[in-house]
Amino acid sequence: MRPILMKGHERPLTFLKYNTEGDLLFSCAKDNNPTVWFADNGERLGTYRGHNGAVWSCDVSRDSSLLMTGSADQSAKLWSVQTGMPLFTFRFKGAVKSVDFSTGDKLAVLTIDPFMELPSAIHVKRIAQDPSDQATESIQVIKGPQGRINRAVWGPLNRTIISAGEDSIVRIWDSETGKLLKESDKETGHKKGISSLEISSDGSHFITGSLDKSAKLWDARTLTLLKTYTSASFVYAVTMSPTHDHIVLGGGPDARLVTTTGTGDFEAKFYDKILEEEIGGVKGHFGPINALAFNPDGKSFASGGEDGYVRLHHLDQEYFKL
Numbered sequence: 001m002r003p004i005l006m007k008g009h010e011r012p013l014t015f016l017k018y019n020t021e022g023d024l025l026f027s028c029a030k031d032n033n034p035t036v037w038f039a040d041n042g043e044r045l046g047t048y049r050g051h052n053g054a055v056w057s058c059d060v061s062r063d064s065s066l067l068m069t070g071s072a073d074q075s076a077k078l079w080s081v082q083t084g085m086p087l088f089t090f091r092f093k094g095a096v097k098s099v100d101f102s103t104g105d106k107l108a109v110l111t112i113d114p115f116m117e118l119p120s121a122i123h124v125k126r127i128a129q130d131p132s133d134q135a136t137e138s139i140q141v142i143k144g145p146q147g148r149i150n151r152a153v154w155g156p157l158n159r160t161i162i163s164a165g166e167d168s169i170v171r172i173w174d175s176e177t178g179k180l181l182k183e184s185d186k187e188t189g190h191k192k193g194i195s196s197l198e199i200s201s202d203g204s205h206f207i208t209g210s211l212d213k214s215a216k217l218w219d220a221r222t223l224t225l226l227k228t229y230t231s232a233s234f235v236y237a238v239t240m241s242p243t244h245d246h247i248v249l250g251g252g253p254d255a256r257l258v259t260t261t262g263t264g265d266f267e268a269k270f271y272d273k274i275l276e277e278e279i280g281g282v283k284g285h286f287g288p289i290n291a292l293a294f295n296p297d298g299k300s301f302a303s304g305g306e307d308g309y310v311r312l313h314h315l316d317q318e319y320f321k322l
Contacts, residue, residue: 004042006310008035013304015057016293019064025302027310030054034069042312048079050086057098061105070096076110087131098151102158109161111149120144122152142178151197155220164194164208172223182223201242209235215249229271236290243298245273250289268303284311
């Protein structure tokens with residue numbers, strides 16, 4: 001399985017996202033410039049220039065016309081995927097850590113980092129069909145817990161918002177009223193901050209990765225803990241195969257320790273979703289893996305590392321006969 005090495009970022013990767021068709025891959029990094037690539041051969045298609053800070057997250061509309069990015073420059077931007085032109089900018093009082101379009105792309109949920117005495121917050125924005133009609137105000141603002149919310153995504157049928165972050169608790173909110181519906185149990189839940197969260201393609205369950213060196217699978221409606229996957233190192237990124245019962249975890253030791261120990265456990269590890277067992281790994285990065293994404297067709301996946309590289313892995317035929 002020869003990976004395609006994609007060098008387009010100067011700084012560590014933060015997030016990866018495929019479009020619905022799986023023919024485009026969007027990458028975000030700390031170098032301010034989100035980039036789009038062809039997902040089959042890793043050819044660089046273009047760069048979205050306009051942010052003045054690290055870009056933490058992105059999402060692309062179902063028809064691949066709109067890209068949304070959230071950045072440390074306290075803004076979220078809407079872009080034309082095709083032309084690379086910025087269409088609209090939402091401004092906030094803190095860094096935008098996570099962005100996610102709702103099913104149907106009429107709404108977006110964004111998480112804002114705490115800043116000075118302002119707590120973390122979850123904002124819901126209405127996305128206009130025509131950028132010139134785009135309103136700036138949020139239709140819902142949920143005051144978050146202490147510490148940063150690293151990820152918030154839409155639950156089934158856009159009725160709920162699922163959030164997780166530094167305080168290690170997963171929360172489900174009512175997307176219309178902003179009321180807190182459920183919280184993960186401290187006993188069974190994560191013991192340290194949650195770094196990543198991804199919901200399954202059918203919206204029925206989601207996975208979280210944490211600095212407690214584990215990933216957990218949850219029911220998206222009831223917040224019942226279904227499975228736990230343990231790792232030897234911090235888990236910074238998680239993704240699920242859309243076609244197989246496989247989970248991929250990425251991470252590594254603390255980036256500050258890598259230089260002193262000289263060894264890194266930098267592989268994307270595959271686990272059996274049902275049996276919770278590790279079934280394989282893909283090595284290659286020279287630093288912790290910060291971002292993972294599975295192609296919607298289930299035939300390839302991408303990883304993004306602290307080393308500034310995106311690695312594109314087309315899975316071998318043997319993988320499909322496992």
